Amino acid sequence: MKVDTGKIERGEKEKLAKLKQESPKSKLPKDPIKESLKSHKVGLKLDAKIPDGPIENKWTKHKNEIKLVNPANKRLIDIIVVGTGLAGGSAAASLAEMGYNVKAFCFQDSPRRAHSIAAQGGINAAKNYQNDGDSVYRLFYDTVKGGDYRSREANVYRLAEVSTSIIDQCVAQGVPFAREYGGLLDNRSFGGVQVSRTFYAKGQTGQQLLLGAYSAMSRQISKGKITMYNRHEMMDVVIVDGKARGIIAKNLVTGEIERHGAHAVVICSGGYGNVFFLSTNAMGSNSSAAWKIHKKGAFFGNPSFTQIHPTCIPVSGDHQSKLTLMSESLRNDGRIWVPKKKEDARAIATGKLKPVDLAEEDRDYYLERRYPSFGNLVPRDVASRAAKERCDAGFGVNQTGEAVFLDFAAAIERYGTTEAKVKGIENPSKEEVIALGKKVVEAKYGNLFEMYEKITDDNPYETPMKIYPAVHYTMGGIWVDYNLMTTIPGCYACGEANFSDHGANRLGASALMQGLADGYFVLPYTIGDYLADDIRTGEINTDAEEFVEAEKKVKGDLEKLLNIKGNKTVDYFHKKLGKIMWNQCGMSRNREGLIDAMTKIKQLREEFWKNVKIPGELYDMNVELEKASRVADFLELGELMCQDALDRNESAGGHFREEYQTPEGEAMRDDINYTFVSAYEYTGDPGKALLHKEKLKFEAIEVKTRSYK
């Protein structure tokens, strides 16, 4: 295997520099947006507050040194937690147990329905139960490398360090993880690593973990330590004397606008994948909480780092409301291919040829061809781009031309043959082998195959699955320091809502780990350091001018939306935005496309504010109005994502700029110029945010090039 060949050495540096020179950039005309950006100063200071000392001691040392709030004083302090997914649920429960008064908010009708519930595959932890050489360091290393060296070392190390406690904690709560016959916990492997460290509960790991956090929350709700606000949406953060002191929330049942005060506000509102309209995220997942704090001073980190998951069920028509993930685990046994000849692809797409009838030599197993050593198990970003490349070249296998095959025929035959041997069947017939093989595949992936069939009406045991990449996760998010505090004092961000741990690409089964690490084990400690100064503040006065003003603004914006009374629906705008983002800021990006996208988004936003149509009233359950205020924020965030993608003149992880690729079409990172986190400050114009750079230093890990050839 030829992975991780060499660190960046002198020769390579020169090569990089040369390629940079040769890149088409120098030949391009001056970019108006870039030029106007130059009038902004690049940000001055951005202190990540990383503790000093060797990486393995940082967290312990930090915990020993930060300020604490004594139990009696915790009772005097209120904390608002927005979101009840793995991050918010675990944070709310832990903070309440410690003695703080918590107010928790979610827009669903119950905290148990947060989007985390949908996670399928599993959660990583460096337990080394399989004794296969796993360790905190290895998990740390895999995560940093998987993130294409664009994450903050100290945070990732801490994540790996606390990962083991997560599993202990969840088991103690009664989370029914999968077990082996001996009664001990079972593990599986996930992409991008060489050990078995993923804990799972069939295909419903997120559900079980979330219900664990929900039960811990429920216990605190019953004690009166958490006040739960279901069907409430945070509409803005309130800042008093430079500190986050509360939120404005909308009661989604009555439409009432409410003021809520607290000494600190924790945002755990999830990712913003729905900016693309179609994604694997739940329908309600949105960016508004994050965007609202951004507009009030929280910097946005790496907004363009989006994960496109290679194995999702393709779009079937205009009516499509969301996309469904087919777990990464399928790539262990499924082989990905398209026909070698375009005419065969067309014949299959139009139903004139059955895929099973296409001869082996007429198939192109393109991942195996391009990446012989990793084959079908290359990381998500690489697999997604390769599928797009084939489909763009005209080899797609469905009507829209945007689908490739994930084929289990070989696996069925292989398993069947083994089973026949195990069962002592001599000279089994082909039918017997296939029947046995199907049983094995069913035991492994039965629920996924069933879900696939329900959606597509195709039987994946008989004909290969059709799959295509889809938006899945956002590595980018609110910038936070080591304490998970945003650039607004007293405002924190946890889980997918922050940018912190996954760099430019997230490894499978690491989002659940991060959400719970942040909520159970990191924030409950670090928040004390800030709140220690608040023990004498007393209750926050929500009659203060700042609250009144913020409430007025929220009401005003909603009324404005209702009064436009145009003639286009909210979804019309959302779909249009999604198309722009997908085509121009999706799996591959280029300079012209991004500049054009920014213009288009600006125009679309203007049109939205002139022409959107929202029936119903303000003081009522008004689903269209809810959607509209979320889409209004997506229409701003989208532009910032493009700005960031345009600014980052390199390809790293999920961010692939066509100008920065090797002659073979592989991503080309630029470590000399781009080893930093982009943190954007809002300036009043979403596409002209002020860029601050947090330089990334790699001390515990040697920076290498990623190769999967």
Next chain:
Amino acid sequence: MNLTLKIWRQKSPEVKGKMETYPVYDVSPDMSFLEMLDVLNEDLVERGEVPIAFDHDCREGICGACSLHINGEPHGPMQRTTTCQLHMRSFKDGDTIFVEPWRAKAFPVIKDLVVDRSAFDRIIQAGGYVSVNTSGNTLDANAIPIPKEDADKAFDAATCIGCGACVASCKNASAMLFVSAKVSQLTLLPQGEVEAGERVQNMVSQMDKEGFGNCSVTGACQVECPKGISLENIARMNREFLKTNLSPGK
């Protein structure tokens, strides 16, 4: 295909609701039931009418948000399938489809097809947890081996999505299947067994307080449950309940 929808419209809890008729045309069999409602709603909005409110989120059959009584059946005609996973190919051209909210005293209608299921949350708050702090300073996860069979059974019970179809399908509007699923999950695991007696007492008493009916074991819930939660759980819960009622000092 073309269909006639008869949908329950109710402006608010206080106002009386009624069935309204909506013809829909050119429905693709590949649409999900909720996507079909999306298209209808788009249409309503374009005409300046208030769209139909219904709960949904994941659209993958896991969050438990979607509900809907479709032609008299919770989650519609397909077994072990939530409304969001139901596709229009389950219907025929020319069909009339009746769509109503869950009907149960403990699940009051909020608007149109949206009901208030917070009673379920309160039942969990009454005891559906293990009283352990989230400090992480607990036993190592592998310190107590759990027989695979028990772990698997606990898992099966734990897959309940809290949708409320069991209540909606029951002529007594009983929440026994939901409650027993949580009780079973925790009782089957050594971590939860410690508080088993107290838990079942508290959860059952909360269930009664919320106005859910009694269980007469008709089994309708098991048939309609999209996750296949089995009646075995109710039997297990009844055993636990009796055990604590009989034990001295309780």
